Amino acid sequence: MNDQARFLATHHEVPVQRWQDGKLAASVDRVAEEVPVSLVYNGMPHVVMMATPADLEDFALGFSLSEGVVQRRDELHAIEVVPLSEGMQINIDVSLERYLALEAQHRNLAGRTGCGLCGAETIEQAVRHPAAVGPGVRITAQALQAALRQLGERQELNAKTGAVHAAAWAHPDGQLVALREDVGRHNALDKLIGALIQEGEDLAAGIALITSRASFEMAQKAATVGITLLAAISAPTGLAIRVAKETGLTLIGFARSGQHTIYANPERLLPT
Numbered sequence: 001m002n003d004q005a006r007f008l009a010t011h012h013e014v015p016v017q018r019w020q021d022g023k024l025a026a027s028v029d030r031v032a033e034e035v036p037v038s039l040v041y042n043g044m045p046h047v048v049m050m051a052t053p054a055d056l057e058d059f060a061l062g063f064s065l066s067e068g069v070v071q072r073r074d075e076l077h078a079i080e081v082v083p084l085s086e087g088m089q090i091n092i093d094v095s096l097e098r099y100l101a102l103e104a105q106h107r108n109l110a111g112r113t114g115c116g117l118c119g120a121e122t123i124e125q126a127v128r129h130p131a132a133v134g135p136g137v138r139i140t141a142q143a144l145q146a147a148l149r150q151l152g153e154r155q156e157l158n159a160k161t162g163a164v165h166a167a168a169w170a171h172p173d174g175q176l177v178a179l180r181e182d183v184g185r186h187n188a189l190d191k192l193i194g195a196l197i198q199e200g201e202d203l204a205a206g207i208a209l210i211t212s213r214a215s216f217e218m219a220q221k222a223a224t225v226g227i228t229l230l231a232a233i234s235a236p237t238g239l240a241i242r243v244a245k246e247t248g249l250t251l252i253g254f255a256r257s258g259q260h261t262i263y264a265n266p267e268r269l270l271p272t
Contacts, residue, residue, distance in 0.1 A: 009033055010054050011161050032163040034183040036087035039063065042099040043091075044106065052157070052164060052182040053088060055191045056081045059182075060090045062194030066221035068128065070098050073197055127239070128220060133248045136204045136228025139172045140270045141260070144207070144231060146174030148255055151209050157181045158211075167192040168209045169201065177206075185212035186221070193225050203227050214253055216240040223247040229268050231255040236263050 011032050018027040037051045039060060046069075051059060060079045064070045078093040094102075147170035155166045158181060167188040168179040178199070180191035189210060196203060207229040208222055214236035220243055222230045230244075231252040244251035244264035251264040262269055 010052055010157055030160045032157065032161040032183055038087065038089045039092060040089060041069065041092050041094055041102055044099070044103060046102065046106075048087075049184065049187060051088075051184060051187045054182075055180055055195065056088060056090055058180060058191040058194030058198065059187060060092050060194065061197055062190035062192065062225075063187075064092060064094070065197065066190055066193055066224050068224060069102060070094055127216070128224070130220060130223040130243075130247050132246075133223055133226055133228045134204045136250070136268060137172045137207060138268050138270055139174070139207060139229070140272055142272070143170075143172060143174030144252070144255065144260060144269070145258070147176055147207065147209060148231075148233075148257065150174075150176040151179070151211070154179045155181060155211070164188070166209075166211045169196055170207050170209065172206065176209075177201075185210060185215075186217055188212075189218060189221055193221070193227075207231060209233075209255070213237065214240045214251060216243050219243040219247075219249060219251060223249045231260065 011030050013028050014031055016027050016029045017024055033053060034050045035053050036048050037056065038048045039046045057079050061076060064076055070076050075095040075098050076092065080091040082089045082091060151168050154176060158164045158166060164181045164183050165185040165188045166179055166181045168176055169192060170176045178192060178195050180188050180195055182188040182191060203226045208227050210218060210232045212232060213234040214230060214232035216237055216239035219230060219240040223243065229250040233255050234253065236251055236253045241251060241263045248265055250268040252260050252262050254261045
């Protein structure tokens with residue numbers, strides 16, 4: 001694999017005029033970068049996402065799994081990240097069976113002039129129903145709170161720019177072991193999933209933390225890859241709660257210092 005994305009900056013400095021306490025002064029600010037990233041499967045363009053130009057191999061793998069393009073890691077054979085003049089292209093080589101299924105989906109979409117959830121032809125395709133997750137982990141409230149404290153400490157790009165989301169992975173003892181950041185909350189979760197798969201982590205044996213609301217896409221992605229507990233620092237949506245209940249995913253919202261609210265499948269969260 002050849003990830004040249006590391007040569008693109010994730011942020012840069014810009015001159016600004018800052019007004020504070022009634023005074024205007026010249027200053028410098030750090031801003032996060034976002035670039036169009038095209039995912040191309042076996043030579044066929046599939047989707048273009050706006051993303052932070054880092055950890056793009058993780059993103060490609062995580063997206064492919066969480067969106068059901070492939071079902072298993074071994075169905076994805078190679079990833080090549082290619083810088084272009086105005087963005088990045090990720091060439092992804094998947095098994096013939098998965099490519100043919102994706103090609104059939106694209107034929108069904110031919111001729112359409114616009115889409116909300118691009119790549120989905122029907123409501124059934126947009127709102128997928130993942131299989132039930134396994135029994136997964138059980139953790140204490142104290143372990144969740146410990147992981148949340150580390151989440152705030154580990155967001156290096158957000159500390160510089162204030163403009164990106166993070167998704168993180170913690171073991172049942174509350175120790176944070178992986179974190180990925182991106183301008184898009186979905187991208188951050190996909191990058192985390194890809195990184196965990198690359199590192200051989202058992203996705204049923206830890207907890208995922210996200211610095212955003214828990215939309216149904218986030219719950220859907222988590223359940224699709226077998227994550228059993230998802231904690232968001234903001235609120236879940238109604239559809240996310242229904243997806244969580246349907247799949248057995250433990251869904252937590254408003255996970256912040258000293259508090260959290262369990263919206264679905266509370267049995268994995270121990271009070272002490």
